[in-house]
Amino acid sequence: MPPVPELPEAPYPLEQDTSMLSRKFGREIINYFSSSPLNRVSFLRTDHAFLSAALRHPTSSFLLFNNLAPLAKDPAQLAYASYTDVRPLIGEDPYSKPEAELIKEFNSTVTIPQLIFLGIDEKQSEKGLQWNDYRGAPFFALDVTPKGTIEKACTALIEDMKSNGLTFIEGRMHTSLSAGEAAIYAQARSLLDWNARNPFCAQCGHPTLSINAGTKRTCPPTDLASVATPLAASSAPAAAAADPVPSQQRPPCATRKGVSNISFPRTDPTIIVAVLSADGSRVLLGRARRYPPYWYSTLAGFVEPAESIEDATRREVWEEAGVRVGRVVIHSTQPWPYPANLMIGALAQALPGGEEISLQHDPELEDAKWVGVDEISHALEFGTSGLGEEPSKEYKPGSLRLPPPTAIANQLLRAALDGYMLKAGTGEHKI
Template sequence: MPPQPANPPPAPDFDSMLSRKFGPEVANYFSGSPLNRVAFLRHEHGFLSQAVRHPSTRFLLCNDLQPLTRGDTPGRLAYVEHGAVQGVIGTDPYSVLEKEMLAQYDSGAYVPQMVFLGIDERAQAGERLEFQGKNLYKGAPYFAVDVTPRLSVKEACESLVKKLGEEGFSFAKGRVMDVEAKDAAIYAESRQLLDWNARNPFCAQCGQPTLSVNGGFKRTCPPSDLARLSSPSAALPTTGAAPTNPSDRPPCATRLGVSNLSFPRTDPTVIMAVVNHAGDRLLLGRQRRWPPFWYSTLAGFAEPAESIEEAVRREVYEESGVLVGRVVIHSTQPWPYPANLMIGAIGQAVPGDGEVIDLGNDPELDDAKWFSFEEVREALRVGTSGLGEEAGAEYREGGLRLPPSTAIAHQLMVSVCNGFVSGVPKM
């Protein structure tokens, strides 16, 4: 079984009342970023212009959303400096203000997507950018850049990818669950923002192309488009009076009031460890596509106008027929495939008929069972791995298989089998 990367450390514990009552905080894989996102600087083109060209700046390149890695540094992502990616993004993509970007917008000119991720404040003096805004901000800037070969930058991206390959770099395959925690968190932010921008190139109200702004964290529908000058049919208004200038676009509701921007979406997903009323068994389910003997905690999407507690009860009932009473939140995990936030919960079943498993409501699960804590503890010790990977050397065929420590399901099971609060299972 490949070694499983450690999860990020939890927030500092100062012997607080909350920690004494509920135990230490659990930090899950894909969380715990070392970067300060300084979100209030994303609109500051003066800052972004300095950041993108600074010697300390690091760029995470993604090709079809897969991050750059290097073979001689297993467990780490690879970052490049400005000179390596300049042929794709140009010298300074932020050389003009956002207002000017809107005035010069041309949907026919492809611009590779770039996202400002934040600054690493651990960088030492002389190896960091220092920007004076309302306060003095110090750190090494990080950006994510989409280098997928396409349109006007196809040749530049292909050349860069080839050059990187010759230098021993490659782009990771599949789900990236094997890099150290701080890199995983940086990749999660990168992947989710690059994916969201790629999925939302058009305005949801008027259907016109949109422009990425605010360091890649927002998209806006510009009032004009220079591409309309070379497309007579596009210049004709669909509604309302004829535009004053040929490049003006038809009116759009998103340009009115404060609702003139599109924001990245995050889809809340509940994932829950359900304990029987006696407190000695755990409900686990399996899907048909999983390997034999592989089980995990139940999960599902929260629906509109539904609390997390209600979503837990509904999903458990729909998938297994079990009725859940009390629900408590355990921890959360960003899951950038494509934009989920896994909200981990622990629930306890209603006694009697509430514990009866019935798979007849929703055909999603192939099976669901109550497992004793002892069975789960043993599986946590010898039977965990990623899908498609071998279990530990002590695992015996036919035993329970469980997700790896990088999955929030694993952390939920550890907590339940060890009294709900500790991060160390009783083996």
């Protein structure tokens, strides 16, 4: 089993933070998939001169994905291609023209390799790209899934990487990566997945174009591809109506008016909560049908429109487990790139008299139960594992199993035990 990665450390200046908030609430919790080592310099994504220089700089790195599986040396270490490696696929310089010109020349029959600028690694500033006040090694993500007019070039690049002993690691989750690489992977995967899911305009249904270095999409007003027009279909004979009629102008689209002319990446806010009993001695855990035997976790659910985090937490806990929750406190957050969730972790406490469990409202859970401090503490030490993974050798069969340290659910349970719960008769309980 791959080693469990170390959790991210708070980046400077947080690691030295002695502010009033830190003294009162403690150090900020940094969860897995967050705290990227890259400076995204998002304001440079429209600067094609910068992107061209970053693309071809000797220190540039390209993280390749095939059907969202990242290129890696092994399950614990990503692998990166160079500009020379990817040039046969992306061309000499896809940023050689300004965005306005690329939009004007849009041709929906030509498959454009999905390239995303991720940011610069300022720790590599000594040899990195110098651009005005910013310096670092540029990082990109590139989708090499064979498709459309770039199928052969993608296949050739994939085979080239495999000939170097590299592989595209499959799997639903990749939690054996180091903390820094996990954050880079999460950013890249989220944006590639979003682009792949939005090839067409949600308003008019026509193909869209990726812009802003892969972080936005637009619906061009023209298309150099030949399309069949309603006029041609109604006036030509049946045999000729199927023939495409050259046309550049697209029908009007609401996304080209005002400030709504661009589609932005989607992030779905999701609450996840460790619910303490009214007396602070137990935690509410739930079990979905897909979980392995004895595997439980904290409760979670999507935030709905016009709903606060606190309200969503109280609603989800009642709907899934029938428990009434009072006070809700935000603990920490975690990006979850499957495909684009932001897990908003909270600690909450059940209301006196509101602890009775009922699964009759929402059939999502197979079981829910209150678990005491000792059982949770033992499971956090010996019974943690990811879905599909085996627990440690010290795990006693039949005992409670919990999510691994890379999951925010694990961190919420640790927080609940470490400072929020009281062990009867002994005072504060630590793990």
